[in-house]
Amino acid sequence: MKILKVTCAIIEKGGQTLVVQRSNKMKLPLKWEFPGGKIEENESEEECIIREIKEELNIEIELISRLATSNFNYSNFSIQLVPFIARHTKGVIRLSEHKQYLWMSNKNLKNLDWAEADIPIVNEYLNL
Ligand SMILES: Nc1nc2c([nH]c(=O)n2[C@H]2C[C@H](O)[C@@H](COP(=O)(O)OP(=O)(O)OP(=O)(O)O)O2)c(=O)[nH]1
Numbered sequence: 001m002k003i004l005k006v007t008c009a010i011i012e013k014g015g016q017t018l019v020v021q022r023s024n025k026m027k028l029p030l031k032w033e034f035p036g037g038k039i040e041e042n043e044s045e046e047e048c049i050i051r052e053i054k055e056e057l058n059i060e061i062e063l064i065s066r067l068a069t070s071n072f073n074y075s076n077f078s079i080q081l082v083p084f085i086a087r088h089t090k091g092v093i094r095l096s097e098h099k100q101y102l103w104m105s106n107k108n109l110k111n112l113d114w115a116e117a118d119i120p121i122v123n124e125y126l127n128l
Contacts, residue, residue, distance in 0.1 A: 004079045007049040008036030008118070009086045010125055011061055016103040017125075018088070019112060020056070023099040028074075030099070032112040034083065034121070045082050056098065059091035067124050072117035081117045085125075 011018040011034075020035045022028050037052040039045060046063060053061050067083040095101060104112075109122055 001073075001078050004077060005039045005082070006036060006079050007039060007045050007052065007082045007084065008034035008121070009049050009053055009061060009063075009084050010034050010067075010121075011053070011086050011088050012064075013088045013103065016105055017109065018057075018093075018101060019104055019109070020095070020098040020101045022115070023097065026097065028115050030113070031115040033115045033118055035098070035101075036081075046084075049082075049084050049086070053086075056096055057091075057101070058094040058096070060089050061086040062089045067121060070117050070120045074116070079117050081121065083121045083125075 019032050022031050022033060024030065035053055035056045036049055037056070039048045050061065053059060064085045064087060067085065070081040072079055072081065093101060106126055109126065114122060
């Protein structure tokens with residue numbers, strides 16, 4: 001089965017964390033996730049997440065650290081999801097694909113209907 005390698009960013013600002021909801025037209029419709037996307041050929045993980053955040057949110061970020069990769073098998077594809085903690089440094093959020101975004105405090109993160117591959121990442125993040 002095809003394994004997608006995907007990066008995502010846990011973007012922090014003022015004690016809150018940015019989360020985005022997938023649209024009806026995307027795979028995993030209406031699930032919540034950390035913004036990001038597939039690594040392209042000849043691209044590092046770091047280059048990928050910076051590019052994807054600019055494309056999806058129109059903002060710039062600075063990377064702080066990396067958490068453990070989450071491996072998850074959905075019914076028709078598998079993913080390796082590589083999470084980075086990051087800081088929002090520049091720009092105003094303008095979504096290009098997602099349905100909505102929210103800045104959330106940590107105590108509410110668990111209540112979202114997450115894409116399943118994100119659940120171990122949310123748990124690691126909350127235990128830091
Ligand atoms: N960006 C992102 N993707 C995630 C997360 N969790 C998770 O399962 N995914 C899945 C959804 C997508 O299938 C894939 C990311 O690919 P992508 O965002 O480049 O989008 P895609 O083109 O594959 O998906 P689509 O637009 O065709 O629906 O990883 C996450 O936290 N962030």
